Amino acid sequence: MSRNVFLSFLGTGNYTECVYESNDGRKSRCVQFVQSAMLELFGSGWTKQDKRFIFTTEESKKKHWTKLQEESPCAEQIDIPAGKDETEIWRIFNILYESLQDGDILTVDITHSFRHIPLLASSLLQYAKFLKNVSVKGIYYGAFERLGDPRDIKQRIPNPEERIAPVFDLTAFSEIQDWSAAANDFISFGNPSRLKVLIEQHLSPVISQTGGHDEIVQKLNKLNKKIEKFSQVIKTNRGKDIIEGRLQKEILNILNSLEQNLISALNPILKKMEISVKKTYQGDNNVRNMLAAVEWCQEKNLVQEGLTILQEGIISCLLPEQCYRDRNKRQFVSSYLQYYDVEKQIESKLSVEEQIDLKEHLQQQHGFQELAGTNGIFRNIADIRNDINHSGMGDSARSSDKFQTLLLKYFEEIKKIFVLSDNSLY
Numbered sequence: 001m002s003r004n005v006f007l008s009f010l011g012t013g014n015y016t017e018c019v020y021e022s023n024d025g026r027k028s029r030c031v032q033f034v035q036s037a038m039l040e041l042f043g044s045g046w047t048k049q050d051k052r053f054i055f056t057t058e059e060s061k062k063k064h065w066t067k068l069q070e071e072s073p074c075a076e077q078i079d080i081p082a083g084k085d086e087t088e089i090w091r092i093f094n095i096l097y098e099s100l101q102d103g104d105i106l107t108v109d110i111t112h113s114f115r116h117i118p119l120l121a122s123s124l125l126q127y128a129k130f131l132k133n134v135s136v137k138g139i140y141y142g143a144f145e146r147l148g149d150p151r152d153i154k155q156r157i158p159n160p161e162e163r164i165a166p167v168f169d170l171t172a173f174s175e176i177q178d179w180s181a182a183a184n185d186f187i188s189f190g191n192p193s194r195l196k197v198l199i200e201q202h203l204s205p206v207i208s209q210t211g212g213h214d215e216i217v218q219k220l221n222k223l224n225k226k227i228e229k230f231s232q233v234i235k236t237n238r239g240k241d242i243i244e245g246r247l248q249k250e251i252l253n254i255l256n257s258l259e260q261n262l263i264s265a266l267n268p269i270l271k272k273m274e275i276s277v278k279k280t281y282q283g284d285n286n287v288r289n290m291l292a293a294v295e296w297c298q299e300k301n302l303v304q305e306g307l308t309i310l311q312e313g314i315i316s317c318l319l320p321e322q323c324y325r326d327r328n329k330r331q332f333v334s335s336y337l338q339y340y341d342v343e344k345q346i347e348s349k350l351s352v353e354e355q356i357d358l359k360e361h362l363q364q365q366h367g368f369q370e371l372a373g374t375n376g377i378f379r380n381i382a383d384i385r386n387d388i389n390h391s392g393m394g395d396s397a398r399s400s401d402k403f404q405t406l407l408l409k410y411f412e413e414i415k416k417i418f419v420l421s422d423n424s425l426y
Helices: 034-042 058-071 086-098 117-131 150-156 171-189 193-210 215-235 239-244 246-258 264-278 288-299 303-318 327-338 352-363 377-389 400-418
Strands: 004-010 019-021 051-056 076-079 105-109 135-142 164-169
Touching: 004 034, 004 058, 019 034, 034 058, 034 105, 034 135, 034 164, 051 058, 051 086, 058 076, 086 117, 105 117, 117 135, 117 171, 135 171, 171 193, 171 264, 193 215, 215 239, 215 246, 215 288, 215 303, 239 246, 239 288, 239 303, 246 264, 288 303, 288 400, 303 327, 303 377, 303 400, 327 352, 327 377, 377 400
Parallel strands: 004 051, 004 105, 019 164, 051 076, 105 135
Antiparallel strands: 135 164
């Protein structure tokens, strides 16, 4: 069972009694130490298995630990070095990391610590999320300084009960890091897994409160499903879905509508996702969506998918409008392009008249001479695709490090044929 874990750092300054107030209006009792207030506000109901770790230097332990323990008996003290140099900072990092267990749910107080501790804590949290599967429930800062100069606060506000210090909720900064990493997985690698988990985590508390009827919840839930489906479409080379363009269009519409409804720092992340998906959408039922999808694959090193979609995309773009679904015509185009310059009878279910008409149509297409023949671009792409699909078991198998370069090479040549006469791809 996962533990709730509180992490805080005991400073060496003069702690002054006050009341701390969370952003939802809840107030702590009047306490000297902010750690006591944080545990009361955010750790109520915790069990014995849950941990309240207070990290102390030798100086802060000597000065404050006894009084803090009296105020919060459940707190556990852990020694850390003062952080005077890089070696000691790394020791602090390791001590904090070793205090965590797999699956811990963390509440972090960063009110009192050296200036490098918030940065260290931020790095630690991302590190532990990955290696120990921890989650961050909250990150908080007790803003005692909002009460004014601490040197004369006892004269200005003599009654400690009247010193109300706000607690800032900084959890969103950790969430932004998660969103950034998840969006990067999708944008750079076409992998929606982390984004899917993050959206589900974001949805769970809202769904419990609204019953799933909140508009933002519905949009995020829909986005989650569409992005996962789109990734599957690309990775399984579903050409008809790519050409149809419905998924791309729906994702773009959702992303565009979300930009004004989430925290502002997420907007640039959503915009970058929008730009990435937009590259794959040239319009509804547009065969050039396949060429656009190749660029998506090439950027994300999806080599096998990219080569397959490229070869099939060439056929789709060469066929007469609305004929790209005709299996017999696709097979004929593929064979004709590969054996255009050799004496070879093409086996086909098309009638002789249909074959003649299709040959004439192909020969009139821009770039046909570069594409067709045993040394043409199409045949070369077909050979590379076959090499991959047959696991490199042929006598002329290529080295694994060649395919990404070859995909880029032939995609650039295909863009010159199809894109320069139609700039809709850019």
